[in-house]
Amino acid sequence: MATVYGIDLGGRGPALQARGLSVYYGEKHAVQNVDLEIPANQVVALIGPSGCGKSTLLRCFNRMNDLVKTARVDGTVDFHGQNLYASGIDPVEVRRRIGMVFQKPNPFPKSIYDNVAFGPRMNGLDGDLDATVEESLRRAALWDEVSDRLDDSAYALSGGQQQRLCIARTLAVKPEIVLMDEPASALDPIATQRIEELIYELKRDYTIVIVTHNMQQAARISDYTAFLYMGQLIEYGPTETIFTNPREKRTEDYVTGRFG
Amino acid sequence: MSERTPVPIGTAESAFDRRRRLFGVMFAWLCGAATLVGVAALVVLLVDVLIDGLPRLDVQLLTSFASRFPERAGVRAALAGSIWLLVLTAVISFPVSVAAAIYLEEYAPKGWITKVIQTNIANLAGVPSIVYGILGLALFVRAMGLDRSILSGALTLSLLVMPVIIMASQEAIRAVPPTIREAAYGLGATRWQVVSYQVLPMAFPGILTGTILALSRAVGETAPLILVGAVGFVAFTPRGIMDQFTVLPLQIYSWISRPQDEFRELAAAGIIVLLLLLLTMNAAAIILRNRALARR
Incomplete structure (x- = not known):
């Protein structure tokens, strides 16, 4: 069993609660019986070596694994007391309320404006689209750089700007939780720093779960850290404890760089 | 060291x-x-x-109908027939093929049935066109009673080009990066929205190119059209899809098989007209594709 420390929920229910979560890719048992409680308005980092199942676990939280035809998910993920995997739950609604930012910036081949407006348009939220676009771009700290060229192609932006555009696009559908799958791994240090500052800003309004390969990044930006190894949750608790005083030997070896 | x-x-x-x-x-x-x-x-x-x-090659060639006298003969009926057939084939085969490609790529469960269908489509693309002609004769001309009409010809040619268009469209749809689909799904778009707002627009240039190349092949077809009743000598331009017709390749063939040298020259002129038609189509494909690509 995993070592799990008390998670301070701040008097509220958890934003997400996974119980007995398992994912199979064909024969491969990629995530094994994971219990995880994500507190609201906090940043939770998922760390672990390549192939440990952290991205797969992240994708369980908004049912992105549904798109992988060979994947099968067992267990429950509760969101406001409702299991996301219960029959009758529409994954489309799940993904609108639990957004996702991907590893590589993946803007649509459209204008900056249309990229941000796509989500609201698809979800029928286009009341005042201009205002939504502006607000989302401001929140993603991109507005000042693009406000005078919203009709330009998103491909004309730099990698770091594209990733902030993808964050803005995610925020535009007003999710409660934002899942980030190594959002800065394809970016240079300056762009990475901007994304990290942004994550710090965003946690006031959103719950953030972030997968990262970069342990310094996890230590810098997260409140809680979960260490996964070979599909299992090994240790989960306050980031400071995980990095300075872990109880599990494997966690200590990993965070001190002895393997992984 | x-x-x-x-x-x-x-x-x-x-x-x-x-x-x-x-x-x-x-x-x-x-x-x-x-x-x-x-x-x-x-x-x-x-x-x-x-x-x-x-x-x-002159205006008279384009405005005259077929004739026993080579100096009075022209390709008017054949050119009109080819264009009629081309447009009608495009109208029939394009929507059906693209829809089939979308189904196979985006909706079909990845099981053995899909594999069988897929293999069959690939095989159909290699079936000799004369076989489609026999099918067209039995099905459209006889069983459905469409007679030797442009419609029969267009339906037959549609069967002929559909496998090619389907495969080209699938290729184009598959070439849309999966990250784009993920991004759209991640924003709460439904499958229909992902396909219609992101995948199809990105795949469109490729689909268009495949379609026009397949149609160029259809324009040059002779054998299946002989079977469904295109005739070598037509002295009127078709007025509707139920009219009889002839096409350029058939007209060329009927001229070239005559002994007189004048008819052979006429056939050469007909070939030039056919090549110009094909060239126009390919140019249109390139222009449309570039325009679609520029819109990104």
Whole structure:
């Protein structure tokens, strides 16, 4: 069993609660019986070596694994007391309320404006689209750089700007939780720093779960850290404890760089 | 470490180095020669046809119907028939093929049934066109009672080009990066929205190119159309899809099989008209694709 420390929920229910979560890719048992409680308005980092199942676990939280035809998910993920995997739950609604930012910036081949407006348009939220676009771009700290060229192609932006555009696009559908799958791994240090500052800003309004390969990044930006190894949750608790005083030997070896 | 004697670059070519350099040069020449074979064949064909046909290429050729007298004969009926057939085939085959491609790529469960369908489509693309002609004759002309009409011809040609368009469209749809689909799904778009707002617009240039190339092939078809009843001698332009018709390749064939030299010149002129039609279609494909790409 995993070592799990008390998670301070701040008097509220958890934003997400996974119980007995398992994912199979064909024969491969990629995530094994994971219990995880994500507190609201906090940043939770998922760390672990390549192939440990952290991205797969992240994708369980908004049912992105549904798109992988060979994947099968067992267990429950509760969101406001409702299991996301219960029959009758529409994954489309799940993904609108639990957004996702991907590893590589993946803007649509459209204008900056249309990229941000796509989500609201698809979800029928286009009341005042201009205002939504502006607000989302401001929140993603991109507005000042693009406000005078919203009709330009998103491909004309730099990698770091594209990733902030993808964050803005995610925020535009007003999710409660934002899942980030190594959002800065394809970016240079300056762009990475901007994304990290942004994550710090965003946690006031959103719950953030972030997968990262970069342990310094996890230590810098997260409140809680979960260490996964070979599909299992090994240790989960306050980031400071995980990095300075872990109880599990494997966690200590990993965070001190002895393997992984 | 032992001391190395400095060797200036370019002074120590071994036998091995010489050999691989030679191979490189030979390979390049060989590929160049292979390219020339195709180009040369095209040039010979064009020159031959132009020499024979250019003197006969005039407005009268386009405005006259077929005739026993070569000096009065023209391609009017055949050109009109080809264009009618082309447009009708496009209207029938394009939507059906693209829809099939979308289904196979985006909706079909990845099971053995899908695999069987997929293999069948690939095989259909290789079926000789005369076989489609027999099918068209039995199904459209006889069983459905459509008679020897443009519609029968267009339906037959649609069957012929659909496998090609389906496969080209699937290729184009598959080439849309999965990250784009993920991004759209991640924003709470439904499958229909992902397909119609992101995947199709990105795949469209490829689909268009595949369609026009397949239709170019259809325009040059003769055999299946003979079977469904296109005739060599038509002295009117079709007015509707139930009219009888002829097409350029058939007209060319019927002229070329006559003994008189004048008819052979006429056939060469007809070939030029056919080539111009194909050239126009390919140019249209390129322009439409570039325009679609520029909109990104």
